[in-house]
Amino acid sequence: MTRTWTPGTSDAALTAIARTPRLVVALDFDGTASPFVLEPMSARALPEIVAQVERLSALPDTVVAYVSGRSMDDLRVITEHHDDSPVVLAGSHGAQYWYPGIGLTEPVAEARDAERDDLWAAVRPIVAKYDGVEFEPKTYGVGVHTRGAAPEVEEAVFAEVDALVAERFPQWRRRPGHHVLEFSSRAEGKDAAMVALRAQFDATGILFAGDDVTDEDAMGVLGEGDLGVRVGEGATSAILRVGSPQEIAPLLSVVADIRGAARE
């Protein structure tokens, strides 16, 4: 049963995750660390969340990761990430990883670049026909954005792209999101990212926060000792729910306060 967390209140689940011996704090980016904006590459994490990410990253046995559907190159830009950062990145819904001291890890499977280029070439003219619809090239596929489009336009362009992919690229994974429809040649979801981060850092607990359908892949593999936090409305298997990205900063602050005090 999901319960709503209100900033300024205590919660046993936050206390428990803060006290886990080796903690990974994994944050979805768009809609969780960053409020939605019209232009995808202008999205940035809220400054108050960045401050808590820095606090948590400085604590012993504590790792912070952004786990996103963005391609890694774009994720590094919008998180203002640098080569000396302690922050881990998982991009392309868990198909790409950047670790401190290691950098970008090798892809675990071949990219299907030629097929992806064919997909781009087929999708671009569809997108161009509709007002307010944008094309996002992605390392393993494509995103079709409709945040700036009328509802009937969104319905029409998604139907047309769906029909194209069903006919020519039927194996590609479909992911609907907030005013975006994506297709990827890679099957990994954020569940894979939880497995990878747990193994990489020998985590005894993962705090994962996310706002979207794709984030429920991650929520679904959290277990005893972990904590899922859903941002905003929607069906979820998370333990806690907050109203908006603005409530993620106080939540992280509670965890950092308890964890910092326990390690003094």
Ligand SMILES: O=P(O)(O)OC[C@H]1O[C@H](O[C@H]2O[C@H](CO)[C@@H](O)[C@H](O)[C@H]2O)[C@H](O)[C@@H](O)[C@@H]1O
């Ligand atoms: O896994 P996430 O980090 O949540 O990424 C999911 C998709 O987010 C991006 O699109 C969303 O955010 C945009 C910027 O705020 C917004 O304009 C758009 O309407 C949203 O759907 C991103 O562009 C996609 O590549 C991500 O997969």
